[in-house]
Amino acid sequence: AQSVAQPEDQVNVAEGNPLTVKCTYSVSGNPYLFWYVQYPNRGLQFLLKYITGDNLVKGSYGFEAEFNKSQTSFHLKKPSALVSDSALYFCAVYMDTGRRALTFGSGTRLQVQP
């Protein structure tokens, strides 16, 4: 069965500092990996995805993520955090086999302090 883990419930970072939100996955084949962001009382917005190719994926709002197959990780990063980045971030995995829908992690709340 496919699963994804976000080990941190909350990440705090000062504005202007780099941020990392961690995600690890467990699948039996080659995964497709996604990051979504959720602002209060809103739906999820797509940030970026890894399908194949370059391990470093660039997405919306200056975010990027690095796919590391040996560590089964797909950490979300941004070089310089903004207060407006404060939100709930979800990592998700999809497999061609098995459940044909995204499986989400439990989410990580990012708090960027001014």
Add this chain to the structure above:
Amino acid sequence: NAGVMQNPRHLVRRRGQEARLRCSPMKGHSHVYWYRQLPEEGLKFMVYLQKENIIDESGMPKERFSAEFPKEGPSILRIQQVVRGDSAAYFCASSSRDVPLGRSEAFFGQGTRLTVV
């Protein structure tokens, strides 16, 4: 092109009543997914539908919950005889093809927040 539209945004039901949640996918999308988000938790998959077909309902509770996506009209998630534990945000997502077969991501609606009193 309007995004995924869910209505109502907020729904209050008394215990024992029925809740009907509607989801209109993005134009041209024929795949619909329903997820449930409990307070302070992640999204849990419920059901995946294509037009007139349920593809995967492995996340649906065995009783009281049903979903449909008719040939015409929105997808409906129906909860009969609601209980307090059904209180949650219910999100619908749509995609144009199997995610990510077409390299497309799923687009989410703003959700319906169900409160059972």
